[in-house]
Amino acid sequence: MTITGAKPSGRLPKSERRTQVLSSALEVFVDAGYHATGMDDIAERAGVSKPVLYQHFTSKLDLYLALLDAGIDELHASYAAGLRSTSDNKVRVQRTVQAYFEFVEDPQGAYRLVFESDLINEPAVRERVDQADLAVAQAIAHIITEDTGLSPQQALLLGSGMLGMSQVAARRWLRHARTDISREEAAELIASLGWRGISGFPLSHPPEE
Amino acid sequence: MTITGAKPSGRLPKSERRTQVLSSALEVFVDAGYHATGMDDIAERAGVSKPVLYQHFTSKLDLYLALLDAGIDELHASYAAGLRSTSDNKVRVQRTVQAYFEFVEDPQGAYRLVFESDLINEPAVRERVDQADLAVAQAIAHIITEDTGLSPQQALLLGSGMLGMSQVAARRWLRHARTDISREEAAELIASLGWRGISGFPLSHPPEE
DNA sequence: CCGTCAGGTTACTCGAGAGTAGGATTTCGG
DNA sequence: CCGAAATCCTACTCTCGAGTAACCTGACGG
DSSP states (O other): OOSSOOTTOSOOOHHHHHHHHHHHHHHHHHHHHHHHOOHHHHHHHHTSOHHHHHHHOSSHHHHHHHHHHHHHHHHHHHHHHHHHTOOOHHHHHHHHHHHHHHHHHOTTOTHHHHHSOTTTTSHHHHHHHHHHHHHHHHHHHHHHHHHSOOOHHHHHHHHHHHHHHHHHHHHHIIIIITTTSOHHHHHHHHHHHHHHHHHTSOSSSOOOO | OOSSOOTTOSOOOHHHHHHHHHHHHHHHHHHHHHHHOOHHHHHHHHTSOHHHHHHHOSSHHHHHHHHHHHHHHHHHHHHHHHHHTOOOHHHHHHHHHHHHHHHHHOTTOTHHHHHSOTTTTSHHHHHHHHHHHHHHHHHHHHHHHHHSOOOHHHHHHHHHHHHHHHHHHHHHIIIIITTTSOHHHHHHHHHHHHHHHHHTSOSSSOOOO
């Protein structure tokens, strides 16, 4: 009782406490959003008291941004690995879509901070999310440029379309179709939709009939 | 001066005042989001004083929901007209995508309430947005079902993918590509991506190579 | 044993902002 | 001209929640 460092007890070294606070905060933010959660809620969840939070983070926003960054890094790592792992563009598209589905399925739920943040109007948040989206859209745009004759602007637009497709479909799947369709099948379906769409473009110029 | 009912002056009949308050509120919500705007801001923008707002709406949320509903109705009217106007599924897809681009381009900016609300965690808001998305996804799923051999669940997933594609691409176009690509061209591009994706599916069963 | 310090706590402050009480003023039918 | 109904305003109240001041405590090297 007094010996083992059981989860909800005693003092912790700074770095461990920080990690624990982060994970508690993530839980709360994930299921209530930024505005509806108070620092008190986070403190309570962490089994600690409010000033402790401020020993690790200068403000509520600061704490939130740390989690947002971690979430974005997670997503990036995942899709970047997929892109590096092959040079077959079709497979690359599949892996990118997979990455979104996997990210969304992560039980920690960090995707909610990245895709459904209720703090989008905070410049610091918008900037990060925009930047993250842009990076993915550009990656896809690059693939598109290799396989079609579209201009960079057009390719980027399509890239962001693909991104939106993956993001929204992954979220719908998570909430409404997870029992009917396996993650792999769902991702494969969406990837096909996208890949067929891309490869249908001629090697120069816009569509016409 | 004292005669003409110039915009920023005098008393108004209830119904006109209501409309005016709505439009002022929309302006403010659109460029600051729900949380960052105070009832005082809205009152000021409307050239009126806070209690007046409460003569027309029971709460800030009530006011916001009225605007959200109007926005959703606008979007619905637009894409529904497109669907009714033809039975050619390819054209239907084009018109649906067009509807998103037009909606996003509306200078009033109501799309921000529907696509980028910072009040998503309020159940009343989430419910409406989810419902709106579902309606569109189902409309597209219906088209998909006619043109492929996919199951209803699969079609709905693809439908939400198409929706996400249109939504996200339209937003990127508005903010970053509007000067390079015309609205029509952008929508056409995205519609092609989607339509080629759809029509690439065989008339029964999932993809393989 | 004792100083000291990292780690923690209780109990505040203080500003912001939603919503309201109560009193003015305008307008208009009679 | 007059009263009463509609419209609007000034000036609050009250809650909620971020951030803080000031104090406590257990551990550990000397």
